[in-house]
Amino acid sequence: MENRKLALSGIQPTGIFTLGNYIGAVGSWKKMQQEYRCIYFIADMHSLTTIRNKEYLKSLTLKVLALLLACGLSVKQNILFIQSHVHAHAELAWVLQCSTQFGELKRMTQFKDKSLKHKDNINAGLFCYPTLMAADILLYNADVVPIGIDQKQHLELTKTIATRFNNMYGETFKIPQPYIPKVGAKIMSLSNPTKKMSKSDENSNSFISMLDPPETIMNKFKRAITDSDSNIKFSAEKPGISNLITIYSYFSNISIPEVEEKFKNKSYKDFKFAVGEIVANNLSPIQEKYNAILKDECYLKCVCEEGAEKAAQIANSTLKNVYEKIGFI
Numbered sequence: 001m002e003n004r005k006l007a008l009s010g011i012q013p014t015g016i017f018t019l020g021n022y023i024g025a026v027g028s029w030k031k032m033q034q035e036y037r038c039i040y041f042i043a044d045m046h047s048l049t050t051i052r053n054k055e056y057l058k059s060l061t062l063k064v065l066a067l068l069l070a071c072g073l074s075v076k077q078n079i080l081f082i083q084s085h086v087h088a089h090a091e092l093a094w095v096l097q098c099s100t101q102f103g104e105l106k107r108m109t110q111f112k113d114k115s116l117k118h119k120d121n122i123n124a125g126l127f128c129y130p131t132l133m134a135a136d137i138l139l140y141n142a143d144v145v146p147i148g149i150d151q152k153q154h155l156e157l158t159k160t161i162a163t164r165f166n167n168m169y170g171e172t173f174k175i176p177q178p179y180i181p182k183v184g185a186k187i188m189s190l191s192n193p194t195k196k197m198s199k200s201d202e203n204s205n206s207f208i209s210m211l212d213p214p215e216t217i218m219n220k221f222k223r224a225i226t227d228s229d230s231n232i233k234f235s236a237e238k239p240g241i242s243n244l245i246t247i248y249s250y251f252s253n254i255s256i257p258e259v260e261e262k263f264k265n266k267s268y269k270d271f272k273f274a275v276g277e278i279v280a281n282n283l284s285p286i287q288e289k290y291n292a293i294l295k296d297e298c299y300l301k302c303v304c305e306e307g308a309e310k311a312a313q314i315a316n317s318t319l320k321n322v323y324e325k326i327g328f329i
């Protein structure tokens, strides 16, 4: 059992997560439980870079925890915790910041995007965000990090930071590899298919929330922006319909050419209906479980306490080793 590789990943509680987060990441987390030891966490420290509302953050953190459990993450086999409960994350992030270059952080496309979006709050945390992410990963010596494509650049920087540290102080960190799904690594917005689907989008029609009721899901897909063509064909020139094909392929477990074949004589209207239906049918059981789990606050508190305890054991031991290596006495 102990020979299994370690998968680790996190999600920010900046909103109830979307179908994009599910297809690109959480769905993989669930599947990986069979083969890997898994550590997953709610990145509340990361979300402080954009959220400044105490009650909102508190309630979302618990909701996201309940939703992860409802999606099928098992706390018996894995570790599930809340980032701020394990202090080693902040401590290692500081150490890593001291060997990360200003120019490296300045090149991060997420920093550039988020600075444009939150012009009134371009804080230092937003800038240093990738070093905290590197700490999250390196503390546990993760082998693989299941993420959507938008996090790839952060993972590449994590590898650079880890390699640099190993070269300076001797072998310390394992170099992690990204695990990016072949289908669905970037689910696009339903109202602008050239943009990624995002849980913090102001236009709620642009994303499917994991908690949207079936009628809302059907309506959002009905309104989804597609091109003026009527062929259900996957292509770079047709991002809207390609996005819907990807979503259908994911939930039906059939390949993209098989989806095209299945709907070759159907209209966009019929196809959008089929996509809405398959998504609603897959989300309904998750939503039922979520509603039951969320009511049990004691259970949720217990899950994150136990998770933090197990995570801290691993993280503190890595941090101790790092402190020795860098010369802290």
Ligand code: TYM
Pocket (backbone or CB within 6 Å): 008, 009, 010, 011, 012, 013, 020, 021, 022, 023, 024, 025, 026, 043, 046, 132, 133, 136, 137, 145, 146, 147, 148, 149, 150, 151, 184, 185, 186, 187, 188, 196, 197, 198
């Ligand atoms: P976050 O909260 O933005 O997203 C969580 C995961 O969902 C993926 N994702 C998507 N995948 C496909 N299509 C989309 N439209 C889509 N939108 C988001 C993301 O790639 C991510 O895997 N920085 C991270 C959280 C984090 C983390 C970590 C992840 C903090 N520390 C350490 C891995 C390892 C983030 O903001 O994810």
